[in-house]
Amino acid sequence: MLKLRPIILAAVAALAAGATTAACFGDAFGLAAPELTALPSIAPAPAGTSSKPLAALSSASPWLVEVPGGADALRGKVVVVNFWTYSCINSLRALPALRAWEERYRSKGLVVVGVHAPEFNFEKDPARVRTALSDLDVKYPIVQDNRYATWQRFGNEGWPGFYFIDAKGDVRGYRLGEGHYDEAEQLIRKLLTEAGQDVTGIKALPAVGAGIEAEADWxxxxxxxxxxxxxxxxxxxxxxxxxxxxxxxxxxxxxxxxxxxxxxxxxxxxxxxxxxxxxxxxxxxxxxxxxxxxxxxxxxxxxxxxxxxxxxxxxxxxxxxxxxxxxxxxxxxxxxxxxxxxxxxxxxxxxxxxxxxxxxxxxxxxxxx
Known part of the structure; x- marks a missing residue:
């Protein structure tokens, strides 16, 4: 069932490898998947998602912020992959949650990876993206995806897109659009617990954005x-x-x-x-x-x-x-x-x-x- 809230962008991008739909969303798709996670806002992976998502990241390039130890070091980790672009307001308003997850659970084996898939030509310039990363205080690993190769291997459908990968390398959930970060964090905690990590001492608190990153007045x-x-x-x-x-x-x-x-x-x-x-x-x-x-x-x-x-x-x-x-x-x-x-x-x-x-x-x- 498709449940719509305000869609902020209905963009169709002509991508290098063919015609692929790329859209920037607010809290756009609440796809129920109770059989998968019992979390209403978390969906199964899209049909086109690679069965080996970590291999897709290992072959991605260039990395603007490297994964410590290289992309192969993601194996055995719980990984959140975020598709975003730095001029998209919906992507920007998701950053407080991504930063919070990375800071809270890094020591427990969580790795947040940003896949920067540009909408406009100026966002293809790595120097501009690096400046944006500094200005936005984004410190977790970032790979530039100018030709949408990684986007297509994940079967992603818009900005911001979130993939939740367990320690075995399987995609356990997908989220398209802003919001419902509490349910996303519940899933992260579940995957870390399955991997043998104790997260009971870490409080799951809302990440409140300020300035341009403040949640929209829906x-x-x-x-x-x-x-x-x-x-x-x-x-x-x-x-x-x-x-x-x-x-x-x-x-x-x-x-x-x-x-x-x-x-x-x-x-x-x-x-x-x-x-x-x-x-x-x-x-x-x-x-x-x-x-x-x-x-x-x-x-x-x-x-x-x-x-x-x-x-x-x-x-x-x-x-x-x-x-x-x-x-x-x-x-x-x-x-x-x-x-x-x-x-x-x-x-x-x-x-x-x-x-x-x-x-x-x-x-x-x-x-x-």
């Missing part, structure tokens, strides 16, 4: 993920629609309804992102959610691009996100997800405007929380 979230590249764009309102692959002048729509957006200024819209082609460009979006994020790039540490965010036409004040100040000012230095709005009071429909003063900005996707 009850008040009414805006879906929204791409700016034409391959997946929807609800665009500027007159004339999106013009593909050439610089064009855009004007704002007369008004925006919920989950609609527009552009102002000269933009070149490609399949993956919209690039500002002249000065004084703007993006507007009408949304309903506590948090609004936008994946941005095109700048560098040496030459950052300054931008300003307005909420309903005014500085955000106490509603500013972690990447801007109360006056709405922020800078693009790295290609990554930026949190622009976190509503401090009641969540209501709002229009966000992002203003850029010089060309070069790449705008990929809005996400919400």
């Amino acid at each position: 009850k008040d979230l009414r805006s879906p993920e929204s791409y700016l590249g034409y391959a997946k764009a929807d609800n665009f309102q500027s007159d004339g629609g999106l013009v593909r692959d050439i610089s064009s002048q855009y004007r704002p729509a007369a008004s925006l309804s919920l989950n609609q957006w527009d552009l102002s200024g000269s933009w070149k819209v490609g399949s993956e992102y919209a690039a500002l082609a002249g000065p004084d460009g703007k993006i507007r979006y009408r949304f309903h959610g506590r948090d609004l994020h936008l994946v941005l790039g095109g700048a560098s540490q040496a030459s950052p691009i300054r931008f300003r965010v307005l909420v309903d036409g005014a500085p955000p004040g106490s509603n500013h996100g972690t990447d801007i100040d109360a006056a709405g000012w922020g800078e693009i230095k790295e290609d990554r997800l930026y949190q622009l709005v976190r509503q401090a009071g009641g969540v209501v429909d709002r229009t966000v405007t992002i203003e850029f003063s010089r060309p070069g900005v790449h705008a990929y996707v809005f996400t919400f929380g």
Whole structure:
């Protein structure tokens, strides 16, 4: 039985080895598998999962953070494999739980392994991923999966995906999407106990995320993920629609309804992102959610691009996100997800405007929380 909660991304990625569906989910699939674990949110492994998952990890490369002793040292360990990508908000909100599991149970033989499977081209750059790992305080082993070879050998279905492997090397559970971390930890404790470890002295406490990693306000979230590249764009309102692959002048729509957006200024819209082609460009979006994020790039540490965010036409004040100040000012230095709005009071429909003063900005996707 498929039980749906808010799906944050419905992306279809064309992967190197063929057409494979890749989607980024919130608490999307609660697949009951009582015969397997008696934990409702934990499913059996997908049909395409290799019967030798540790062998799949042993052949994976490159490792950005090595497994101590090499990937072959995973044999005999309880392993949690997490498929993620660093600009996906759903992947980021899972990090507190992954860090907590690694810290609590490392001494008992648990190894957390992250498989970084990029959605956007900039996430394929190992140097950028290493910077993100440092910024996000991710210290457990990470392998880069640019061609989705490991993804396919596991039969994974989206970000974040979690595989729970016992000390015999068998996949004992699968979880797609955020949430239900308490049940996942119960399974980890069960597998460690089966392996002869005593975990009774370790408290299983909720891992509470802060800042951009805070759990979404699901009850008040009414805006879906929204791409700016034409391959997946929807609800665009500027007159004339999106013009593909050439610089064009855009004007704002007369008004925006919920989950609609527009552009102002000269933009070149490609399949993956919209690039500002002249000065004084703007993006507007009408949304309903506590948090609004936008994946941005095109700048560098040496030459950052300054931008300003307005909420309903005014500085955000106490509603500013972690990447801007109360006056709405922020800078693009790295290609990554930026949190622009976190509503401090009641969540209501709002229009966000992002203003850029010089060309070069790449705008990929809005996400919400």
